[in-house]
Amino acid sequence: MNNDIEAAQKAVSEALATLRKTLTHYKKTAHAPPHFLHEKPAGTLSAGALTGCRVFADRHQMMQALVKGGTGGELGVQYGHFSRFLLDQIQPATLHLFDLSDALLRRDIKEDPRTELHLGDSSSMLMRQPDQSFDWLYIDGDHSYEGVRKDAEAALLKIRPGGIIAFNDYTPWSPGEAIPYGIMACVNELVNEGLDMVGVALTPNGYFDVALRAR
Numbered sequence: 001m002n003n004d005i006e007a008a009q010k011a012v013s014e015a016l017a018t019l020r021k022t023l024t025h026y027k028k029t030a031h032a033p034p035h036f037l038h039e040k041p042a043g044t045l046s047a048g049a050l051t052g053c054r055v056f057a058d059r060h061q062m063m064q065a066l067v068k069g070g071t072g073g074e075l076g077v078q079y080g081h082f083s084r085f086l087l088d089q090i091q092p093a094t095l096h097l098f099d100l101s102d103a104l105l106r107r108d109i110k111e112d113p114r115t116e117l118h119l120g121d122s123s124s125m126l127m128r129q130p131d132q133s134f135d136w137l138y139i140d141g142d143h144s145y146e147g148v149r150k151d152a153e154a155a156l157l158k159i160r161p162g163g164i165i166a167f168n169d170y171t172p173w174s175p176g177e178a179i180p181y182g183i184m185a186c187v188n189e190l191v192n193e194g195l196d197m198v199g200v201a202l203t204p205n206g207y208f209d210v211a212l213r214a215r
């Protein structure tokens with residue numbers, strides 16, 4: 001390991017040690033876990049919410065089991081590595097790609113004749129598409145509660161009845177960034193509002209995926 005990386009790693013470890021001490025102090029003082037760290041606490045899922053939900057080893061297996069072909073969309077594409085998988089394995093007739101920028105996006109994705117790129121805020125750009133025109137959508141853009149809720153609300157209008165809305169990063173907290181994520185709060189709300197959770201995909205790093213079926 002080079003010296004810069006070693007020094008950076010040491011700095012993170014020291015900051016974490018300090019954080020652990022301050023959390024212990026907080027919990028002793030407040031007699032409660034540090035709920036305030038979460039932007040919006042995720043609600044508990046209602047009884048029976050997971051009836052018919054399947055568990056998969058990873059997101060690739062989940063998507064392959066739940067969707068095939070059709071018109072799809074990926075909200076938040078970054079490099080396009082997952083877009084490559086979707087194009088190769090799910091084989092959509094059209095894959096709509098949404099991101100704020102295409103600066104990092106792979107050339108082979110931009111040049112694939114099945115892709116349509118929409119640059120700008122994903123919820124606003126998705127709202128420009130016809131209602132009920134998507135067979136499936138994969139949401140992985142703005143990870144704040146407000147951002148993901150906007151994407152989800154647009155997705156609910158644009159998905160066909162029975163279509164799949166999948167979410168990456170179903171976790172209340174991102175350990176790699178030490179910031180809260182709003183995906184779990186948003187997804188649990190949607191399930192408690194009546195959508196069926198049909199898939200959960202595990203991953204060793206804890207950033208799970210989930211899939212909901214639109215009514």
Ligand SMILES: C[S@@+](CC[C@H](N)C(=O)[O-])C[C@H]1O[C@@H](n2cnc3c(N)ncnc32)[C@H](O)[C@@H]1O
Binds near residue numbers: 076079099
């Ligand atoms: C985690 S990356 C996506 C990774 C990709 N889905 C994959 O699995 O390889 C998140 C992306 O969302 C984009 N993003 C963040 N906020 C957004 C917004 N409001 N509208 C559109 N894209 C957004 C970022 O620019 C970034 O490229």
